[in-house]
Amino acid sequence: MEFSIENLKQKLCDREYKLTPQRRIIMEMFTNNQEKHLSAEDVYGMIKQNNPEIGLATVYRTLDLFAELDILQKIDFGDGRSRYEFYTDDVHHHHHLICLECGKVMEFADDLLESLESAIEEKIRFKIIDHQLKFYGYCEKCHK
Numbered sequence: 201m202e203f204s205i206e207n208l209k210q211k212l213c214d215r216e217y218k219l220t221p222q223r224r225i226i227m228e229m230f231t232n233n234q235e236k237h238l239s240a241e242d243v244y245g246m247i248k249q250n251n252p253e254i255g256l257a258t259v260y261r262t263l264d265l266f267a268e269l270d271i272l273q274k275i276d277f278g279d280g281r282s283r284y285e286f287y288t289d290d291v292h293h294h295h296h297l298i299c300l301e302c303g304k305v306m307e308f309a310d311d312l313l314e315s316l317e318s319a320i321e322e323k324i325r326f327k328i329i330d331h332q333l334k335f336y337g338y339c340e341k342c343h344k
């Protein structure tokens with residue numbers, strides 16, 4: 201699903217929240233940087249120059265709210281910062297690649313775990329509905 205400001209407005213409105221200018225600006229960082237997995241610090245760094253009135257605490261609170269409303273999904277890559285991406289129902293089918301040098305997070309879109317999943321389901325009768333796979337290493341730029 202594509203997220204838009206309209207979409208956000210609706211979700212906020214359903215829960216009796218307003219689309220404040222701060223919330224709009226923070227949301228735009230995500231719609232404009234869809235391929236990135238931004239942390240609160242990243243968002244703060246991107247907006248502070250043009251919006252000095254928005255503090256880091258506001259960014260934290262707003263991201264928590266967006267996560268609560270299933271607009272964003274919080275992911276922990278083990279580097280001490282929570283990062284966020286758009287919430288989708290089919291996260292199952294993408295894996296994350298985390299560069300240990302520059303911190304960049306990339307996605308690998310194919311699942312490719314189907315045979316492992318069916319082996320697990322068959323052997324121990326465990327019904328798999330989701331998994332999270334994180335690969336740690338060096339991106340093309342950093343491993344040269």
Ligand SMILES: [Zn+2]
Nearest residue numbers: 299302339342
């Ligand atoms: Zn890198």
Ligand SMILES: [Zn+2]
Nearest residue numbers: 237285296307
């Ligand atoms: Zn992702």
Ligand SMILES: [Zn+2]
Nearest residue numbers: 292311313314
């Ligand atoms: Zn899978």
